[in-house]
Each structure stands twice: as C-alpha cells, then as structure tokens.
Amino acid sequence: MLPETVDPKVSLLENEHPQINLVRWMHQCELIKRYYQAQVVFVVQQVSDGFEVIVSSINNTRKFDSGVLFPPETKLFNRLIASPPEGISVELGKTTTDQIPDDFHGTSNLLSRPLFWPDGSIFGCLCVLNASTSDDQPISPFMLEPFQILLQQELTLLCQSHRIESLSMRDRNTGMLNHYGFIMMAPRQLNLGRRFGAHAGILFFELTNQQQPKDVLESQHRMLGSIIQDTIRTADIAAHFNETQFVVLVFIDSEVDLQHILKRVDKQVSRQNERITIDSSYSFFSPDSSAKLAPMIEQARTKLKSYEQGSASSNEVNQPQHAVPAQAIDSVSPIEPPITPEKLE
Numbered sequence: 001m002l003p004e005t006v007d008p009k010v011s012l013l014e015n016e017h018p019q020i021n022l023v024r025w026m027h028q029c030e031l032i033k034r035y036y037q038a039q040v041v042f043v044v045q046q047v048s049d050g051f052e053v054i055v056s057s058i059n060n061t062r063k064f065d066s067g068v069l070f071p072p073e074t075k076l077f078n079r080l081i082a083s084p085p086e087g088i089s090v091e092l093g094k095t096t097t098d099q100i101p102d103d104f105h106g107t108s109n110l111l112s113r114p115l116f117w118p119d120g121s122i123f124g125c126l127c128v129l130n131a132s133t134s135d136d137q138p139i140s141p142f143m144l145e146p147f148q149i150l151l152q153q154e155l156t157l158l159c160q161s162h163r164i165e166s167l168s169m170r171d172r173n174t175g176m177l178n179h180y181g182f183i184m185m186a187p188r189q190l191n192l193g194r195r196f197g198a199h200a201g202i203l204f205f206e207l208t209n210q211q212q213p214k215d216v217l218e219s220q221h222r223m224l225g226s227i228i229q230d231t232i233r234t235a236d237i238a239a240h241f242n243e244t245q246f247v248v249l250v251f252i253d254s255e256v257d258l259q260h261i262l263k264r265v266d267k268q269v270s271r272q273n274e275r276i277t278i279d280s281s282y283s284f285f286s287p288d289s290s291a292k293l294a295p296m297i298e299q300a301r302t303k304l305k306s307y308e309q310g311s312a313s314s315n316e317v318n319q320p321q322h323a324v325p326a327q328a329i330d331s332v333s334p335i336e337p338p339i340t341p342e343k344l345e
Contacts, residue, residue, distance in 0.1 A: 002117060008117055008123065009046075010048070011052050013052070020155075024150075025043060028147050030057045032057070036128050037132035038111075038128045039107070039129045040130075041057045042064045043115070043124065043125075043126055043151065044077060044125050046077075046124050049069060050069050051070040051071075051077040052067065080112045080127070081114050081124065083125075084114075085116075086141065087111065088112055089140065090111075092107050107129050111128040111141045113144045113145070113148045115152060117155055117159070123155060126151070171240040173218050174226075177239035182241060182247060187293050189237055189249060190293060193235070198251040199252050199254065200249065200251055201284050202283045202285075202300040203247065203281070204246065204300050205228060205278055206244050206306060207279075208277045208305075220273070223276075224265075224269060224278065227269060231261060233250075235251055236250040247297065258282045258284055265280070279304055280304075281301070283300035283303075
C-alpha cells in the first residue's frame, strides 16, 4: 500500500517533491530521444482528470509539453498503461483513427513502457514517438528499461520519505498525531475549512490525575486518545499534543457543538473508567476570523485548570518582596510563551 499522504491520482506537478528530480527526468528523455533518433520522448502520469505529461524532451511542437492533459477516455493511453512491463511497440499508421488522439496524427510509430508505483499500481507510461527504423535493426522498447527503473526508484524513494515523515508525526503510545504532526497538518485543514465557511474550534483534554505509575498513565492516555478519535469526524484533526494534553481542531456549525463534544468525551471516559476524570477547555472561531493557529491554541490551552494553577504558582513565586523601580521591571526579559506563531506556521 502507498502511504496515506501519497495520492497517486494527484499530479507530481501539483507540489514540489525533493525526492523527484524532474530535471534529471527531462535529461533522460533527451538521451532516449537521441538514442532512438525520435521526434519526442515524454513521461505521462495517470491522474484524476486523465493523462498528464510530466516531463518531455525538447520538441518543435507544444503538443507534449509538461502539463498537457489528455482525457481519461483516451484509448491509446489506456492501452499503453495496460501493456506488459517489458513494453510495446505500436504502429500508429495501422491503428484506427478513433484510437489515436489528434496530437498523434502524422506519427508513424510509438514505443512505450508502463510505469508503476511501489505497490504495483499504475503510475503512467514512458513514450517515444517516431523512433528511427531500419530493416536490419527493428525498433524495440528494450532500451527504455534503465529509464523505467530510474523513474520507479524515485517513486519508491518518494513513498519511503512520506512513510518516515508520517512516523515522525505520530505518537508511539496512542498512534495519534504528535505535537509536530498537529503543527504540520492543522494549518492546512484550518485554511480549507475557512474557505468553505466552516466554524472552527480548538479543544483541549487532560487527565486530572497525572501522579500515577507510568504504565497506568500510558494506558489511560491510550483510552482517552481512542475515545477522542471515535468522537470526532474525519475532517477534524486530533493529536497527543504533549505528555499530558490532547488537542483537537474541529469544524462545527455553532459554538454549542463544542460543548456537546466535550460532554460526549467526558461521558465515554466515565463509562470506561469511573475513577478517571478529565479537564477540558475550548475556543471558538467564526469563518471570518483571521486568527492564526498559535493564538487559537493558546486561547484554549490557558483555560485548562493545570495551566491556570501553574500560572498562579508562578506568580506567587515571582511576587516581589519589595518595591522594584519601573526601570528595572522594563529591563527584565519577558517569559516566552510555550507556543509561538513562528513555531506553528
């Protein structure tokens, strides 16, 4: 299976991928073009909207430039991606007109090899148009194999990178996103929700009794994490934010929905273990709010009892015993907040 973060139907041109060197792909297209003395060589990806040219060799026409899209019902490309791994040679002059796109008219032959994702699903195909032929040496797609292997190796590297990144964003104990994972995923989802006019809320949950053996605490965290994930919807994002706290970005119709979620989670926790109690808090934001994720998180987090108690204790400890000149107070560096916008965005 491919990583969840890799959508095979999304074009490689949509986002930058450090693991995919499209310049090298283009250079390889040029090498193949020179070897076969062909008109043009290009790589096609099967995407949700059809078949898209990802890279191509330099050619006199713009028919096969990067980004050119062919409809999904194009019979020729459907035939090419269904060909055996060793590829096929197609005499286009002997192929019926309805199977050939207009851009291929005037092309005598085509060499192709299919390209695969690491899980064996189809990525697309490699195409060579109008390769030179001779009586003593018929054209063959055999020499496309090294390029085919190179492309598929980079697709494998892309998937491996996504798996590693996914693991680094997960909390080992609960399987949920960790602090880093939430920071990476939540801003994108928040922007998407606002674009569609959804109200947003930040929820925080925390076990009230943290003074327990490590194995007991880990078990209770797994239980709480499971309850949270079962309560929220697919579009919402939950994370084990730090050692004691869970955070959720939810999209709702009104502020009342946030209170309902808090009550449902609290009720489910009580059902599974009556001795466990949780503290919770939330902040609500309308679609027209321009608040960034960092202050949204802080606004909800500061309402937790543990945060308020920690702030009160800190104030008592730092309470001055004697009057301090204003100049001295101004010169003291402020305490940095636990989360800054720069860390989140």
